[in-house]
Amino acid sequence: MTDAVLARETNRRQLQHIISGLSDGVILVEVDQTIIWANEAALLMHGVNEVSELGADGGAYRERFSLRYRNNHPLDPDQYPISRVAAGEEFSDVLVEVSRVGDEEDRSRVHRVRSMVLSDSSGEPESLVLIMADATEWASAEQRFEKTFNANPAPAVICRLSDLRFIKVNQGFLEMTGHSRENVIGRSVYEVDVLENAERKDLAIERLNAGATIPQMQAELKMPEGGTKLVIVAGQPLDMNEEDCMLFSFIDLEARRKAETALRQSEERFAKTFKLTPVPIMVCTADRQQIVDANEAFLSTLGFTTLEMIGKTVAEMDFLDKGKDAVQLFDILEKSGHIEGVDFKVRKKSGEIMHCVLAADTVTIQDAACYLFVFMDITERKRSELELVEAIETVMKDASWFSQTLIEKLANAKRVNGQNLPTASFTDLTARERDVLGLICEGLADKEIASRLNLALNTIRNHVATVYSKLDVHSRAEAIVWARERHLFASQGTKKR
Template structure:
């Protein structure tokens, strides 16, 4: 490229521009219409990691051999798309973002936001071309760190831009939860893909999103890609992403909890059915004093008590145990060891008749409350049979002794 300028900039004018540029925080590179780099202020030099204007290159072409530029999506800029080249071609580019690195560097060192300025004396052909540079490296570094953290966070999350309610970011946790692909979400609006369709207080939530306000924790049925829904709790927090107002939504999957609750309820219904139908007497107690909360039909048949007589009572109230001290010892055993199996005890029927039983007990949970399940197996008939057998044996032995003495006599 030629170094001859068709209409050179007067020295006093250039000097005045340099004086003005020296105090600016923005970087400024001046170039004449032929592509010769005339001047650069200290800020522009610092933004390129050089100390003198000559280090930028003598011309726009020379600059392109010393610095490698690429877009934020990592696509390299062709030389004709370098800002200085576009400036020479008469193109305007307000707020272009480029990553800049020395030609021998592996990775970009700066992120520049650049815009063009064209100067002339009388509105005719330009006398001087200017490139104004803002170093936005820190801002984009912060955004990169935020995005890295956002995507690394296992908690499902997505970000909605307030201005148009479009999804601008979504992390892998949300993709795994919803079953959607990233390309199915990014760029869509709440109207296209309404993840808030089945949220509590839907109108309230959407109004908060439109106004960029905090959304308190609410339960919702999140629509999934396969047409099903999953129970979640969501919350929204206003944030700024790329200088734009957004709302960050986080989600907690409550579906496992819901399935567990359903399974627990089914289990408790099953327990209730088995409990009532069991042929063995059963009692459920709760609290430190083992207050009776439930008895089954077999227990009522065994003891002669009705529900109204035993519910919310303790064993001492009913004089249910023949040996209260033994019962207290077994309650201590439950607290210390969680339960016991097959111990001989004696209960009392409502009419005072003793009942020989084998008792077992185990700590359980009902509706989330700690309880104790007691099982009483009535062995009174067996015990009577054993006593009758012993008596019969004794009688036989007495007869045998009598017979022996008779023979001896």
């Protein structure tokens, strides 16, 4: 053995001794691709115990181990790290998945490989070295990130900070924008501008260039087919494959914007309808009955101004005649949520009484429950009806002259929809008053009732007046209808003449 060969072997043994305990895997290769040595870490990374199990040379190694890039493409024979280093090529950070031939589905081993070519004093390659790090855990974490990133419904893209080009895009972003994957990957943030019309765009660009966190802000993304979409965008710096990157994530606000636009348009239509409707309308809160709005028809009809009404309670304004009935109105609204067609009296600012048909319903205004009241002025109609009834009653003082049908029609003309509010009970009457009411329903006049009950005429007239007062009626016809509505004295016939 020559001195040169001995020196070389000595150097190799010293090199092997130095590197045998390293955590990185090391394989020594001859120029002819003969594998001459590997440390324990390199054997472990290949799942073998002896150097011979790696194969005698590069060809045997390729027969035993299948190498693929991370994009799932298999390496050609001349692309294997052992072939490249034997060709004198120095490289770094070659990432490959390593599996046994025949068991290519097992890609649990991932190596990050680099090469070294050690030359002798004459500059000729003397030792070829493959240095590999176990990147399996890193690759597993990256794979989990890939799956999470792609499966995440929240739209997201990732760009490299070195050239600001997109390297990843998930399905959520493609669905939100309508872009294709090919239209995003490889393009810059200026071509697919994710900070389009951002409310703090200067700050976002400053943070992007500095590789710092970009706070949440509203922006409008341009769609490939035209138009824009309102989003919230934020940026988070991260490291991918040892490259500084920026993860942009988005929240789609377009649905909310459409809902807000529809709500605003609905509110505008309601406001216009409310203001322009010629029928008096008033709105008050459900809890305190505080007036929050009234249309022009309401104000002009009752003679109040906006300043006089808004903020005051219904009780303070005292425009609903008969306070007790007003309390009943709100009790009914609280229980049923609405009132339809109630005959009611409203007091104007001047003190004049206006007859109305009142309807009310529950509405929500700015998340607060309110009552909306609609008043239909029937004062003239009421006056005409009462005048008609009074004219007939003046001519025909005795109810016995009327058929039952006519009596009911007359009473109904005076009590339009009055049955919607609670009235007096039959039990409020005394026994004698019930007798009198029963004889009225038979169609008897006061003299006939006095004769039937063997009482003085004035006494009967007093009983009749008391019955009218308790039942809140004003004529025999109304008293008869009141009783018939409650199915009282149903077996008693009414005289007809």
